[in-house]
Amino acid sequence: MTTVQAPPRRGRAIAGWAAIAAVLLLVGLVGVTLSGAGQWSQRDVLDPESAAPQGARALATILRDQGVDVTVARDRGAARAALAQRPATLVLSAAPALSDGALQELVDAAAGVVLIEPRARDLRIGLPGSVPAGGAGAASVTPGCDLDAARRSGSITPGAGFRPGDAQGCYPLGDGAYALLTSGTAAAIDGRATLTNEHLAAEGNAALGVNLLAARGAVVWYVPSLSDTDLASATPSLGELTPGWVTPAIVVLVAAALAAALWRGRRFGPLVAERLPVTVRASETTEGRARLYEAARDPLHAADQLRAGALERLGRALALGPTAAAPEIADAAADRLRADRGVVRGILLDDRPTTDAQLVALSDRLRDLENAVRAAVRPERNRP
Known part of the structure; x- marks a missing residue:
């Protein structure tokens, strides 16, 4: 008589589930990596601790070498605490997550303000009456004012231009626009084109950055983030717009799909060896x-x-x-x-x-x- 042996299905099933788990883990790791890369690329822009081309670590290092105390603050609480300790210059990038009141509070707490990525709202609060004026067409521009910091720095590579209200314009770009605006203790310049690591060594960019930021011997560099916000979202979320019955229905459908998968993939155990009654020659x-x-x-x-x-x-x-x-x-x-x-x-x-x-x-x-x-x-x- 002949005995039919049961095939080793258990090992193959375990290997199949292990392969599926490995693929899902790999997909998750790739997603996390891409998400982290996107967040890091956003952090690089004018970040004083970033050595990327769009970072500003080189300028922060030069300031420290000149004896300037540079404090990097990544939330409003840390920025306010650092500004309250001693007179310091507040270096401020664009902060769309802050309300006008929160931004005004930071500006008022600082002995001086340098807007290195100014938007229309930032100019309205820091340099009232000033507005953006578009990009510059020149590769290099010389100072056209009697500002001591500009005269000592010489020519720079300009970025976006601004039209002054009550402020003084320096580095004229034509059509009433200037690459640098100053008014008392406030200044505005396009730091992406002038103060980043890839552009700092060109012309007198480094000298102008040091002259603007080191005037008070201390710098509080505020790096805003979307999570550091005081704004209440006025736009309803997807969950708020969705009817209440949708979520339970989705849960029921997912449970039904899992039950169907288990039902169709069920096993009755290993195969039973059958003893054949006769062998035919x-x-x-x-x-x-x-x-x-x-x-x-x-x-x-x-x-x-x-x-x-x-x-x-x-x-x-x-x-x-x-x-x-x-x-x-x-x-x-x-x-x-x-x-x-x-x-x-x-x-x-x-x-x-x-x-x-x-x-x-x-x-x-x-x-x-x-x-x-x-x-x-x-x-x-x-x-x-």
């Missing part, structure tokens, strides 16, 4: 097929089966390979035996038995032909 199978051919009175079909087996064995004996055609095998056998090709082809291909007696005769001739070819190919086996 090959000879009995052959005899059964022969009786079927006899009952069907189809000697030609039986002859084809006999010839197919004989041709396969003769092909191996003659070393013709599995791709050899039947006529090639017949001709090779005739050549090996030095027999008439027509006779050999008749045995292997052409003769068509119509009765059982003719079929038996053809079977005997096939057997004799195979024996003769084996004897011709390996005559030493036939020696006494």
